[in-house]
Amino acid sequence: MAYLELKNVSKLFGPVAAVKDFHFAVAKGAFVSLLGPSGCGKTTTLRMIAGFEMPDAGAITLDGTDITSVPPNRRGTGMVFQAYALFPNMNVRDNVAFGLEVTGHPKQEIEGRVREMLALVRLDDTAKRFPHQLSGGQQQRIALARALAIRPRVLLLDEPLSALDAVVRVALRGEIRRIQLELGITTVYVTHDQEEALSISDRVVVMNQGLIEQAGTPEEIYRQPKTRFVAAFIGTANQLNGVVVDRTQVRFGETMLRAPVPSGLKESSKVVVLVRPESIAIHAAAPTDAHNVLEGTIQTITFLGPITRLGVDIGGTRVVADMAASSRAAFTHTQHVWLSFPPDACQVMAEK
Amino acid sequence: MKQRPPVLQGLLVALFVAYMILPIIATYTFSIATKWDITLMPEGYTLEWYQTAFDHPYFSITLTNSFIVSIAAVLVGLLFIVPTTYWVHTRVPAAKPLLDLLMILPFGIPAVVLALALIRVYAFPPFARSPFLLISACVIFSMPFMYRPISNSLMAIDVHTLTESALSLGANTLQILIRVIAPNILPGILSGSLLVFATVFAEFTLANLITGASFKTFPILLVEFTRRDGRIAAALSVISFTVAWFASIAILWVSGRGRKPTEEALGAR
Numbered sequence: 001m002a003y004l005e006l007k008n009v010s011k012l013f014g015p016v017a018a019v020k021d022f023h024f025a026v027a028k029g030a031f032v033s034l035l036g037p038s039g040c041g042k043t044t045t046l047r048m049i050a051g052f053e054m055p056d057a058g059a060i061t062l063d064g065t066d067i068t069s070v071p072p073n074r075r076g077t078g079m080v081f082q083a084y085a086l087f088p089n090m091n092v093r094d095n096v097a098f099g100l101e102v103t104g105h106p107k108q109e110i111e112g113r114v115r116e117m118l119a120l121v122r123l124d125d126t127a128k129r130f131p132h133q134l135s136g137g138q139q140q141r142i143a144l145a146r147a148l149a150i151r152p153r154v155l156l157l158d159e160p161l162s163a164l165d166a167v168v169r170v171a172l173r174g175e176i177r178r179i180q181l182e183l184g185i186t187t188v189y190v191t192h193d194q195e196e197a198l199s200i201s202d203r204v205v206v207m208n209q210g211l212i213e214q215a216g217t218p219e220e221i222y223r224q225p226k227t228r229f230v231a232a233f234i235g236t237a238n239q240l241n242g243v244v245v246d247r248t249q250v251r252f253g254e255t256m257l258r259a260p261v262p263s264g265l266k267e268s269s270k271v272v273v274l275v276r277p278e279s280i281a282i283h284a285a286a287p288t289d290a291h292n293v294l295e296g297t298i299q300t301i302t303f304l305g306p307i308t309r310l311g312v313d314i315g316g317t318r319v320v321a322d323m324a325a326s327s328r329a330a331f332t333h334t335q336h337v338w339l340s341f342p343p344d345a346c347q348v349m350a351e352k
Numbered sequence: 353m354k355q356r357p358p359v360l361q362g363l364l365v366a367l368f369v370a371y372m373i374l375p376i377i378a379t380y381t382f383s384i385a386t387k388w389d390i391t392l393m394p395e396g397y398t399l400e401w402y403q404t405a406f407d408h409p410y411f412s413i414t415l416t417n418s419f420i421v422s423i424a425a426v427l428v429g430l431l432f433i434v435p436t437t438y439w440v441h442t443r444v445p446a447a448k449p450l451l452d453l454l455m456i457l458p459f460g461i462p463a464v465v466l467a468l469a470l471i472r473v474y475a476f477p478p479f480a481r482s483p484f485l486l487i488s489a490c491v492i493f494s495m496p497f498m499y500r501p502i503s504n505s506l507m508a509i510d511v512h513t514l515t516e517s518a519l520s521l522g523a524n525t526l527q528i529l530i531r532v533i534a535p536n537i538l539p540g541i542l543s544g545s546l547l548v549f550a551t552v553f554a555e556f557t558l559a560n561l562i563t564g565a566s567f568k569t570f571p572i573l574l575v576e577f578t579r580r581d582g583r584i585a586a587a588l589s590v591i592s593f594t595v596a597w598f599a600s601i602a603i604l605w606v607s608g609r610g611r612k613p614t615e616e617a618l619g620a621r
Contacts, residue, residue, distance in 0.1 A: 050520055052516055073520070073522050073523060074522070079520040081516070084513060085510075085513045085514065086517075087514065089536050089538075090535075098518070098531075099521030099523075102521065102527045102531070146521065147520070147521075150521055150522060156520075
């Protein structure tokens with residue numbers, strides 16, 4: 001059931017449409033990420049939910065009531081910003097208590113809630129500290145505690161981790177997900193980091209140029225990208241340009257690739273075959289029992305820790321393939337190799 | 353950077369100090385001199401001029417009046433400038449250059465012109481020649497001194513994010529202004545207040561033309577004494593300096609107190 005719903009919402013900045021006809025529903029207690037490159041409209045969408053931007057068209061409903069014209073301080077949406085949003089003149093306790101104090105909660109309740117929130121973000125002992133005495137990660141946890149203290153109906157997070165360094169970022173995103181599940185709070189999370197979005201969300205909405213490219217579970221987004229944009233933006237995908245031969249075959253250069261061709265694509269129409277690098281096997285000699293074999297020369301070898309990524313030149317097309325680092329097989333630059341991948345690892349889509 | 357020879361450097365500093373300090377020392381000395389005209393140093397010392405100043409029936413009246421006008425100008429100025437500047441910074445940033453320009457205008461209008469114009473426009477009671485008109489004129493006259501530091505302080509903090517955080521937590525505009533914005537631009541508010549206080553306290557032209565004898569301020573008394581006896585005028589100047597210094601110290605003390613909790617928290621770490 002839809003708890004938070006955006007109905008055909010659009011927002012223009014001058015002649016430029018930042019968000020076009022955005023239509024999406026968030027179930028109660030779900031964690032949804034808005035993912036896309038900068039300027040795709042994800043932050044504008046979040047700011048419209050928070051009430052900082054007014055949609056030019058469409059409506060936003062929360063728990064069945066239209067909140068499109070409700071001012072931001074009466075929406076009951078808790079928001080965590082990218083950085084530096086704690087009040088520098090107040091200590092941690094006062095920051096967390098702020099939302100309760102301005103809305104006139106009794107003192108005893110406030111003290112209890114502040115303790116509860118600081119325990120939730122595991123920073124019980126920082127109540128008397130000032131924001132500038134905390135690390136970036138601690139500041140964001142306090143910002144989260146402050147946003148949650150008012151018991152918001154929806155929690156909004158605007159790239160809360162992007163100002164932090166990598167280690168803190170990974171730890172804190174786990175922490176955010178833990179807290180979200182513990183409270184069962186409906187959450188909308190904005191990020192440009194696909195790994196972040198895939199790792200913590202129930203659903204991911206991929207946006208590009210103000211439009212929704214695809215919405216679905218992280219697995220769907222990764223395994224069945226609906227558009228070339230999604231395929232290119234999420235993870236790494238090889239894109240092989242070919243022509244449909246029949247329902248199971250695509251011609252790529254001189255090679256026939258076996259791949260499931262969707263019924264919407266006609267014979268001899270131009271298509272792209274997507275293959276993830278982890279689905280591709282690398283052979284030092286021509287394999288005899290494999291499908292979809294491509295022959296080429298190694299251009300690059302990149303060591304990435306758990307895997308080694310090979311860049312292979314296939315008659316002018318660069319294809320990347322991953323090899324487990326534990327694999328003993330040694331390859332060298334300019335070595336002649338054969339690549340293979342199963343038909344069900346391929347996804348065929350129109351070239352457009 | 354090019355290093356100046358130490359001798360030249362010392363000389364420059366000495367010249368600057370002499371330029372700034374000598375007139376003050378001379379005024380102080382003159383205010384306690386019995387006679388000081390043809391000798392290098394005064395012929396004798398006395399506190400008689402202070403006695404004369406204190407005994408003058410208008411001394412405490414004018415001092416009080418000047419305090420009333422200065423403090424009122426600071427308060428009215430704060431009341432107008434802080435919300436306006438905040439509003440322009442957050443809601444209509446495009447109007448900022450216009451506001452900057454408006455706030456320089458008082459510098460371009462001579463006090464005489466401002467005073468005469470206001471007297472003609474507000475020729476009806478209760479404004480005509482009243483302290484209200486004087487305070488209003490002083491607010492306009494000192495506006496740039498209040499605006500600049502506050503505007504700079506607002507630019508130094510992330511007004512947008514702070515405002516939006518407070519909004520999302522349910523605060524209204526007044527609560528945001530008082531509890532979030534004002535404390536974070538306190539240095540600007542304090543230095544603006546100090547500048548306005550000092551400027552208005554020493555203001556003569558506006559007071560003399562608008563209220564004149566009906567509501568005498570301290571500088572008017574000072575000028576009157578200049579015509580009678582320079583030594584009494586010097587004593588009044590010293591008192592005026594002292595007031596300004598006390599005001600500065602008071603403001604520095606208040607701002608120091610505002611920073612204290614931070615230091616305590618640091619110590620606890």
